[in-house]
Amino acid sequence: MSTTAQVSVPASIWKWVTAIGSSRKLSPEDHRHIDRWMSGNATPTVNQLVKLSSKLEVPFGYFFLAEPIDDIPAIFAHRTVQNSAISRPSRNLLDTLDSMQAIQDWMRQDAIDHGDTPMPFVGSWHLHHTDAMELTAAIREQLALTTTWYRPESHYLTSDKAFTMLRKHCTEAGIIVMLNGTVGDNTHRPLDPHEFRAFALIDEYAPLIFINRADSINGQIFSLAHEIAHIWLGKEEIYNDEYQQADNSPIEVLCNAVAAELLVPQQEFSRQWRAAQAEGDAGYTVIDKIAQVFPVSHVVIARRALDSRLISQDVYDRVAKESTEQWEKHRKSSSDASGGNYYSTKQSRLDHRFVEHLAASVCEGQTSYTDAYRLTGTNRKTYPKLLETVEA
The missing domain is CATH 1.10.10 (Arc Repressor Mutant, subunit A)
Incomplete structure (x- = not known):
């Protein structure tokens, strides 16, 4: 098809693509052209549509549809952002999800072609018949993790090294773990951790977890542990919740509890807390000290303490507020795509x-x-x- 050939695009399609696309990237001239094309006073060329497709970040083929379609995958029905359903995902999230589904589809077919059998742990537990401690024990067994896996040879792993280790065990068990902070290699399309921290795609041959690398490393490892629980429950989701939320849906409460137990075992947490108190520490000092032991944020430690009635709600709220402010400050001054080989x-x-x-x-x-x-x-x-x- 010649790039100078003209294509008639229905007004309904123009309204749709500008509504779902990244319209903020359109110039005043682009808007003037679109107004003329919508009114029928002019017709765009293929080359113009290619450029608009890139700017709007929508598939080029959308301009050739007879009418708008619902291109939001079913997984968005399971998105958990402060318990609110998503109204419209960004093109960055949609394109990331699409690329991960392509990888999962390929891995599924590759497994079938090689005669592999379905992974029995995928969807092997049920929400209404599951205890967090029991599910965590099953996950540890499948992933070949000890209770204190984050403390090999009597030294504690930093959060980034613990993440690498947990990811490695997931990979060896057959769980695909991908991460990125941008759409592909496009540094002009960063992924927003406020929109999503991670997502899980369920498949008995190729379960996949994607981690948003724009999140803090403590956030990434908690998200990974959280999504692991979703694999065992066989429930897809797009995750952008926080352990500090007290009014989550039942499945999020369970997955958060599993993530906390996997990263901060209750028995070991209690032992560490008592040891710190015996040394005369209290409140914030104890939280800070224990946060050096486990590969999690101060918020997760504080939540553990709050749930165990070791600190007051006021102390927890202060830790949560300070942690959020610190993360926002760090996020604005750093980027996944900057520097490095x-x-x-x-x-x-x-x-x-x-x-x-x-x-x-x-x-x-x-x-x-x-x-x-x-x-x-x-x-x-x-x-x-x-x-x-x-x-x-």
Whole structure:
């Protein structure tokens, strides 16, 4: 199709794409053109539609539809942001979800092609018949984790190292764990942690967890632990809740409880609290000291203490407020996409098991290089170098 060919786009489609797209990126001239096209006084060329598709961040094919469609995936019905349903997800979130579903679909088919059996732990527990402590124990067993896995050889892991370790155990169990702070490599499209912190896509052959890297590292590891619980419950969701919320839906209460127990075991937490008190510490001092032991934020420690009636609501509220303010300050001064080696950053975002299976499939001639580039966001030059980084 020639880029100068003209295409008639219905007014209803123009209203729709400008409503769902990133209209803030349109220039005054773009708006004038759209007004003329909507009124029928002019007709856009293919080239103009390509440019608008990029600016609006909507699929080019949308301009060729006869009428608007509902392009919001069913998973958004399970989004948990202060218990409110999402009205309209951003294009950044939709495009990230779409790319993760493509990876999951590929991994599912690869598993089936190789005769793999469904993973029995996916959806093996039920919300109304589940105790948080029992579910956490089952997760630890499946992931080959001890109760104090975050403390190997008598030293405590930092949150980032604990995240890497927990992610590694998930990968070895067959759970795909992906993370990014932008849409692909596009630094002009950052993911907003206020919109979502993580999401889980359920599949008995290829369960997938995506973590928003724009979140704090403490937020990332709690989100990972939370989404692990969703895998066992077989319930998809887009997550942007906080452990501090007291009025969550039953499934979020359960998943938060599992995440807390996985990262801050109640028995070990109580022991650490008593030890700190024996040394004369109290309140904020105890919280600060224990936060150095477990790979979580001060808020999670404070919530544990509040639930155990070790601190007052006022103390907890102060910790939560200070933690939120500190996180916002840090978030504005840092970016996932800044600095660092491109290939190291790239490989850290991708699940290593996925990359290894994809590379093997390409070598066997089962998957084309074109599909491999699409799934990994690479090209003919960068794909081989990515594989070298993953294998190193």
